[in-house]
Amino acid sequence: MDLVAFALASTPLRLRERTTLQITASFGVASYPVHATTPDALIAAADLALYAAKQAGRNRVERAIRRVTSTPYDLA
Structure with missing residues (x-):
């Protein structure tokens, strides 16, 4: 994931001829x-x-540091 974040930040996105955007991304990883x-x-x-x-x-990657056993919301 660090490579993905680095690649996004290192690759400018060109829109039209005069506009260039710099894109960054943050990732939260759990297994x-x-x-x-x-x-x-x-x-x-x-x-x-992720938060x-x-x-x-x-523009970083963070791994979960604790176990989650219940959720405050229902994703269903």
Whole structure:
């Protein structure tokens, strides 16, 4: 994932002839069964990691650091 974030940040996106955009991305990563054992909890763990990446400065990849056993919302 670090390579994906680096590639996005390193590749300018050209729109028309005079407009160039710089794109960055943040990723939150969680794995089964380390961080969760249900689909909803796995998504919640990755979501928490994503918010940690954004708080740490954006354009980063953060791995979940704790196990999620329940979710505050239902994704169904």
